[in-house]
Amino acid sequence: MIVLAVCNHKGGSGKTTSTINVAAALGLSGFRTLVIDLDPQGFLTRMVGLPEPPEANSSLVLFDPQVRLAEVPVQPRKNFDVLPASSTLSKIMRRLNQPTDVLWVKEALEQAPLPYDAVLFDTAAAITVFSLNALVASRHVLIPVMPEYQPVLGAEQTFQTVMMVRDKLNPTLNLPFFLFTMVDARKRNHHAYRRYLRQRYGDQVMSSIIRTSTTLSVTHNDGTTVFDHEPHGRGARDYANATDELLRRIAPERMDRAVSMLSREGGRGPWKSITHLG
Ligand SMILES: Nc1ncnc2c1ncn2[C@@H]1O[C@H](COP(=O)(O)OP(=O)(O)O)[C@@H](O)[C@H]1O
Ligand SMILES: [Mg+2]
Structure with missing residues (x-):
């Protein structure tokens, strides 16, 4: 299972736009995909059209030792399922202040096999304790x-956090991938920031861009x-390419299936014609 x-x-x-669209691309490629x-703030939950969920059907269950994730109903969307966020998450945050409180989600995923590929x-x-839980489980x-400027700085700080989690909490975590989003290739500084991150992080900066x-x-x-x-538009093509690239890097054994499924869905051959930032 890809986590x-x-x-x-x-x-x-x-982040939220990428989570939804990578999940959709995976779903279209035949991966049974769950988004948590x-x-x-539950923006993803709202963006996929779900109302505030009952606590028992939300990602809060991950922090409840009585509940088994495999038995929690999830919300089916077109190409993936969602375990939505409850606003109560922010209330329990203060209580999750022990060192072991970063392990909840990892343990919930490991309880029983889930019917998902991703x-x-x-x-x-x-x-937050929630993002640390996600990193420890992934x-x-x-x-x-x-x-x-600020987003690139934030991304570098995030890289450092991921390395800290890898050192101290989750040695199975791989080096993170940077994916440039909201790129306007006409802007010189966009090319400059890409060169900057490439120099520092090499191949961890994805070739695909959004x-x-x-x-x-x-x-x-x-x-x-x-x-x-807009299955043939640039948004779909960019996320299809980014998802292909991700799969090539993290699950190469499943690539053939991924590319062929996507191209069949798109009906216009593999979405490979994308321009990469130089
Ligand atoms: N490639 C894109 N082109 C145009 N607008 C985008 C693109 N990606 C995201 N957005 C918009 O930018 C805003 C922030 O994106 P979002 O995914 O919510 O970021 P985050 O989850 O990191 O806060 C949203 O209004 C979203 O619709
Ligand atoms: Mg968001």
Whole structure:
């Protein structure tokens, strides 16, 4: 099972948008995918059209030793399932102050086999016990980053946090991937920030980029995504390519299936024609 945390300490960097669209691309590629909203603000939950969930059907259950995750009902969306966030998450945060409180989600995932090929966590723009839980439970990390000064700084701080978690709490965590989002290739500084991160982090900076796209900025509130609304548009192509690249890096043995499924869904051959930032 692929377990991936989407993190960046800077807000507005495209975390939630990336979680939803990578999940949809995985779903379209035949991966049974579960998205877990661990942001107490629950933006992902709202963006996929779900109301405030009953606590017992929300990601709060991960912090309850009485509950088995495999028995919790999840919310089916078009290409993936969602375990939504309850606003009560912010209330229990103060109680989760013991060193072992970073282990809850990992233990919940390990309780029993889940019927999923991929689990993705969306996290808040801060180092909280919830984002630490996501990192401790994950094998992979995606850091969406806008090519601007503060977001790049936030992404580098996030990288440091991930390395700290890897050193002290989760040695199975792989080096994170940076994914540039909201890229405008006409802007010189966007190229400059990409060169900067490439020099420092090499291949951990993904070749695929997510360009600014009106379709991506529109929320349909029903669990549908760009893959439904504009399957041949740049938003769908960019997230399809980014997901392909991620799979090539973290699960190469499943790539053939992924690419062929996506191209069949798209009906226009593999979405490979994307421009990469130089
Ligand atoms: N590629 C994109 N093009 C245009 N708008 C985008 C794109 N990605 C995200 N957005 C918009 O930017 C805002 C912040 O994105 P979001 O995914 O919520 O970031 P985060 O979860 O990191 O706070 C949202 O309004 C979203 O619709
Ligand atoms: Mg968000």
